[in-house]
Amino acid sequence: MAGDNRTPVTVIGLGSMGRALAAAFLAAGHPTTVWNRTPARARPLVQKGAVHAVSVADAVVASGLVVTCLTTFADTRTALRPAAGALRGRALVTLNSGSPADARETAAWAGTHGARLLAGAVKNVPAAVGAPDTLLCYSGDRGVFEEYGETLSVLGGDTVHLGEEPDLAALYEMAVGAMLLPALVGFFQGAAAVQARGLRVESMVRFAGKWLDMIKALLPVYAAEIDRGDYSDGASSVDLFLAGAAHDADLAEEANVDTAWLAPLNDLVRRAAEAGHGPHSIAALTEMLRKGA
Numbered sequence: 350m351a352g353d354n355r356t357p358v359t360v361i362g363l364g365s366m367g368r369a370l371a372a373a374f375l376a377a378g379h380p381t382t383v384w385n386r387t388p389a390r391a392r393p394l395v396q397k398g399a400v401h402a403v404s405v406a407d408a409v410v411a412s413g414l415v416v417t418c419l420t421t422f423a424d425t426r427t428a429l430r431p432a433a434g435a436l437r438g439r440a441l442v443t444l445n446s447g448s449p450a451d452a453r454e455t456a457a458w459a460g461t462h463g464a465r466l467l468a469g470a471v472k473n474v475p476a477a478v479g480a481p482d483t484l485l486c487y488s489g490d491r492g493v494f495e496e497y498g499e500t501l502s503v504l505g506g507d508t509v510h511l512g513e514e515p516d517l518a519a520l521y522e523m524a525v526g527a528m529l530l531p532a533l534v535g536f537f538q539g540a541a542a543v544q545a546r547g548l549r550v551e552s553m554v555r556f557a558g559k560w561l562d563m564i565k566a567l568l569p570v571y572a573a574e575i576d577r578g579d580y581s582d583g584a585s586s587v588d589l590f591l592a593g594a595a596h597d598a599d600l601a602e603e604a605n606v607d608t609a610w611l612a613p614l615n616d617l618v619r620r621a622a623e624a625g626h627g628p629h630s631i632a633a634l635t636e637m638l639r640k641g642a
Contacts, residue, residue, distance in 0.1 A: 355379045356500045359412040361405060361428060362445075363390040367418035369475035370444065370504060375399055376479065377503040384408035386428070406432040409439065414497050415464075416442045422451035426458055437463030440493040442501070444469045444485075448523065449516035456489060456515035467493040468515050470522040471505070481506035488517035532561075534610055545604035571632040580629035580636075587634070588627040590618045 355378045360371040363385035374381045375397050383391050384402040391401040402408035409415055409432040417425045425443050429436065441464040443455060452468045459466040472484040483505030487494055494501075494510045502508050511517040536557055540550040567585075574580055583589075594615040601608040617637055626633040 356414060356497065357382070357412040358500060359384070359402070359408045359415045360418065361385070361408055361415065362418040362425075363387075363394070364418065364420075365475045366444070366471060366478070368394065369478040370416060370418055370471075371399060372397065373479040373503050374500075379500060379503070380412075382408050382411035404431070405429065406435055408432070409435040412439075414440045414442065414500060416444060418444045421445055422447040422455040426455060433462045438465075440465050440467065440490075440497055442467045442469055442487075442493070442497075444471055446470075446522065447519055449520045452488075452516040452519040465490045465493050466515055467497075468518050470518045472522070472525065473505070478504055483507060484509070486511055486518045486521055488512055488519075489515040531614070538606060538608065538610075541606045542600060542604040545606065571630070574630050574632045575635050580626065580633040582630050583628045585631050586628055587618060587621045587631055590631055591615075591622050591627070594618060 357380040359382040469487040484507040
C-alpha cells in the first residue's frame with residue numbers, strides 16, 4: 350500500500366497501549382481516527398496527524414477497520430454500545446484482556462450488530478508496539494485477518510491467527526500470562542535477598558537472564574512430556590524441587606525476606622511427591638493442577 354491507498358483505521362481507547370497502537374498506524378501512514386472518553390489523551394496523536402472523533406459513533410463510522418483497546422471485553426462493549434448501529438459490515442478488532450468466556454460473549458454481541466470480530470492480544474509492553482519481534486495473537490473471523498493483515502502487521506512483526514474460534518486469543522493470553530507474576534515475584538524475592546547483603550540488584554540481572562534462557566530452552570521438553578503424558582524422565586524431578594524447598598526457610602531467616610508466597614507452590618510439589626510423582630519430571634505438576642487430580 351502507498352499514499353492515499355493506505356487503509357483508514359479507527360482506534361478506540363487511548364490508554365498507554367491504545368496510544369502506542371494509534372501511533373504505530375500513524376507512523377505507517379494510515380489515516381487514523383481516535384476516540385477516548387477523556388479527550389485530552391488524543392491531543393498528542395492529533396499533533397501527529399490523527400483525527401479526533403467527537404463521539405464514539407463518529408469514530409466507528411470513520412473507518413472500515415475499528416481497533417479497540419480498553420481494559421476488558423465488558424469495557425469494550427460498553428464503549429461501543431452507543432455506536433452499535435454503525436458496526437454493521439465493519440471489521441472489529443479487540444485488543445484487550447479478558448477470559449475466553451468474555452471473548453465469546455463479545456463475539457456474540459458483535460455478531461448481533463453485524464460486525465466481523467477479530468479478537469486479539471498484544472503480548473508485549475506499549476513501548477514494543479511496532480517492533481519486528483512483537484507478538485500479536487488473533488482469533489475469530491479469518492476473513493478480517495486476511496483482509497487487514499498487512500495493516501495490522503505494523504503493530505508487530507510476529508502476527509499469528511490461532512483459529513476461527515473467537516476465544517482462542519484470550520485462552521492463549523491467559524495460559525501464557527500465568528507465568529508472568531510468579532516469575533516476577535521470584536525476581537523480586539531475589540532482589541530483596543541481594544539487597545539484604547548490601548549489593549545492587551542490577552548485579553543479578555545478567556544471571557537472572559541466563560536462568561530465564563535456561564527455562565525457555567526447557568519449555569519444549571516439558572510441553573512434549575505433558576502432551577505424551579509421560580513424565581518418566583526425572584532429570585529435573587519433583588523430589589529435586591521438594592528438596593530445594595527446604596532452603597526457602599533458611600533464606601527467609603538470613604535475609605529477612607518474606608517467602609510465604611512460595612508456600613502454595615511448595616505444597617503443590619509436596620502433593621505431587623505424595624501422589625507418586627517424586628522421581629518423575631517436574632512437568633508432572635500439570636497432572637496435579639487438573640481439577641479432580
